[in-house]
Amino acid sequence: MLDWYKIENIDRIDSPALVIYPDRVRENIDLAIKIAGGCEKLRPHIKTNKMSEVCLMMQKAGITKYKCATIAEAEMLAIINAPDILLAYQPVGPKILRFLNLIKAYPDTTFSCLIDNEVNARTISNLCKERNISLNIYIDLNIGMNRTGVQPENAVALAKTILESPCLKINGLHGYDGHIHDENINNRQKEADKSFALTEKVYKEISLLTKHPLTMIMGGTPTFPTHIHRDNCECSPGTFVFWDWGYKHMLHDLPFHYAALVISRVISIIDKHHVCIDLGHKSIAAENPLPRVHFLNAPEAEPIAQSEEHLVLKISDSNQYEIGRVLYGVPVHICPTVALYEKAYCINDHKQTDEWKVIARNRFINY
Numbered sequence: 633m634l635d636w637y638k639i640e641n642i643d644r645i646d647s648p649a650l651v652i653y654p655d656r657v658r659e660n661i662d663l664a665i666k667i668a669g670g671c672e673k674l675r676p677h678i679k680t681n682k683m684s685e686v687c688l689m690m691q692k693a694g695i696t697k698y699k700c701a702t703i704a705e706a707e708m709l710a711i712i713n714a715p716d717i718l719l720a721y722q723p724v725g726p727k728i729l730r731f732l733n734l735i736k737a738y739p740d741t742t743f744s745c746l747i748d749n750e751v752n753a754r755t756i757s758n759l760c761k762e763r764n765i766s767l768n769i770y771i772d773l774n775i776g777m778n779r780t781g782v783q784p785e786n787a788v789a790l791a792k793t794i795l796e797s798p799c800l801k802i803n804g805l806h807g808y809d810g811h812i813h814d815e816n817i818n819n820r821q822k823e824a825d826k827s828f829a830l831t832e833k834v835y836k837e838i839s840l841l842t843k844h845p846l847t848m849i850m851g852g853t854p855t856f857p858t859h860i861h862r863d864n865c866e867c868s869p870g871t872f873v874f875w876d877w878g879y880k881h882m883l884h885d886l887p888f889h890y891a892a893l894v895i896s897r898v899i900s901i902i903d904k905h906h907v908c909i910d911l912g913h914k915s916i917a918a919e920n921p922l923p924r925v926h927f928l929n930a931p932e933a934e935p936i937a938q939s940e941e942h943l944v945l946k947i948s949d950s951n952q953y954e955i956g957r958v959l960y961g962v963p964v965h966i967c968p969t970v971a972l973y974e975k976a977y978c979i980n981d982h983k984q985t986d987e988w989k990v991i992a993r994n995r996f997i998n999y
Contacts, residue, residue, distance in 0.1 A: 637893060637928055637960045640982045647897045647958070648915035650973040652988065654980060656891035657686060657873055661693050663887055664872050668860050671695045675718065675849060677870030678705055680967045682992035683976065684712050686873055699849070699868045700992075703730045707999055708992040710738040718849065719745040720806065720868070722772060722780065728756055732763055734999045744768035746806055748782040750793045753800065760799035767799060770806040770849060773834060775827040777811050787834045791841055802838065804847035804864075807831040813854045817885040824851065824858035828865075835864070854883055876966035877926050890962055892976070894925065894969065896943070898957045905946055907953045911961065912941040917968035925961040933959070 637653070639645065668674045675697040678687055687698070687709060697716040700706050709717045723731045723745055735743045747753050747769045760767050771790060774781030782790050787805075794800050809827040814820040831848055839846055849866045850859040856869040871879055874892035896911040916924050923935040930947070937944040947953060963969040970976075971993045978986040991997065 634982050635928070637890075637979075638982060639895075639958075639979055639984055641984055642895070642958055644984050645895060645977050647895050648911050649895050650970060650976040650990075651893050651895055651984075652686075652874075652976045652978050653891050653893075654685075654689070654978055656889050658689060658693075660872050660875065660888045660891055661690055661695075664856075664869060665693060665695070667857060667886075668867065673860055673866050675699050675716075675866040675868045676873070677701070677720070677852065677868045678709065678992070680870040680970065681873050682708070682970055682990050683988050684708055684991060685988045687714065688712055690873075697866065699870075702992065702995065703727060703734060703999060704994050704997050705992040706731070706743070707734055707997045710734065710741050710743075711997075714741060716742045717744070718770065718806075719743070720808075720849075722746045722748055722752060723756070724752060728759055730999050732759060732765055732767075735765055735767070736763065737999065742768065744770060744803055746770050746772040746780075747794065747800075748772040748774075748780055748790070750790055753790065753794050753797070757794075757797035757799050760797075765799065766801060768801050768803045769794065770804050770847075771802065771834075771838070773805055773807045773831055775807045775809055775830045777808055779808075779810075781806075781808075784830045784834050788837050788841070791838045795841060802842055802846065804849065805831055805835055805838070806849045807851070809851050809855050812851075813882060815882050815884065817857065820854060821858045824855045827851075827855075828859065828862065853879060853886070857885060871967060874966045874970070876964060876969075877962045878920075878964045880962075892963075892966055892970065893928070894961045894963060896959050896961060898953050898955055898959070899942075901950050901953065901955065902944065904950050905948070906936075907945050907947060907950055909943050909945060909959060910941065911943040911959075912939055914940055915969075915972060916943075916961070916963055917965040917972070919968065920964050924964050926964070928960045928962060930959050 772781040853869040900908040
């Protein structure tokens with residue numbers, strides 16, 4: 633019996649390539665819903681997959697709320713009629729008008745975005761007023777990531793500025809705690825509790841100023857299981873749909889399966905202990921140190937040098953690695969790896985049957 637990942641008609645696929653296993657994607661979606669106790673508290677981040685087909689699979693499973701990082705990702709979701717889209721990125725400069733034009737183009741979709749400062753709040757408000765748009769926003773809090781977000785002690789002042797605008801409505805708070813990635817779930821829970829306490833304090837203060845209930849959108853994949861039990865809280869895992877080596881070996885409490893791989897081929901035999909394959913920087917996320925990929929059918933292969941189109945592997949015996957041999961690799965980080973490919977090949981019953989465009993890897997679709 634073939635290993636789950638092997639492709640019978642692999643000769644149809646040039647390498648390097650991204651391959652997707654839809655049945656395993658469905659299993660991961662179902663697992664996320666099970667962990668969350670239903671779809672209501674889920675707002676998956678689609679930055680990992682960037683594909684209409686994967687998002688449609690989530691919609692079919694009952695997920696209606698989504699989070700994204702780019703205008704193109706938001707547009708991709710709007711095209712497939714996603715009901716509720718959060719641009720989890722504060723739009724500035726030309727991005728503001730792009731976002732407002734997208735809102736105009738898809739009136740049946742509810743859009744929202746992040747704001748973390750008063751100057752940008754006024755700029756966005758003025759542009760909304762000119763275009764007769766009412767915009768839902770989430771106040772972005774810096775709860776330890778130190779990347780974006782207003783400091784919690786300044787959040788109430790920002791909320792008051794936003795409430796002065798008739799065009800902006802505060803839907804809630806956004807707290808991304810991506811700095812928390814302890815392997816031990818108990819330690820992760822303790823750190824997540826600290827981040828949530830900061831968010832909840834601001835939540836209670838701002839709730840006194842608004843006339844409608846607010847929502848807290850918390851975390852990403854590592855803290856997904858730490859926040860899912862909280863009231864008035866939505867969680868935004870993203871990597872779960874495909875999973876990767878990094879999270880598989882860090883987050884032992886999460887039961888997701890590999891559902892996306894990169895395939896490559898041996899292109900040169902260097903000597904008895906080294907071969908070269910066609911998996912360079914342009915084909916695998918290169919922000920981590922080597923190894924950036926691990927091979928399911930060559931676990932002993934050790935990546936030792938990489939350039940734009942080449943990856944050198946140290947192995948025990950090159951006689952086992954004939955020219956053209958196919959290697960099935962699990963990326964350490966799948967999210968930026970997906971963005972390197974224009975399309976993915978779908979594998980069903982060990983055969984390549986379809987192709988999916990990684991449409992939201994583009995910075996622009998129409999808007």
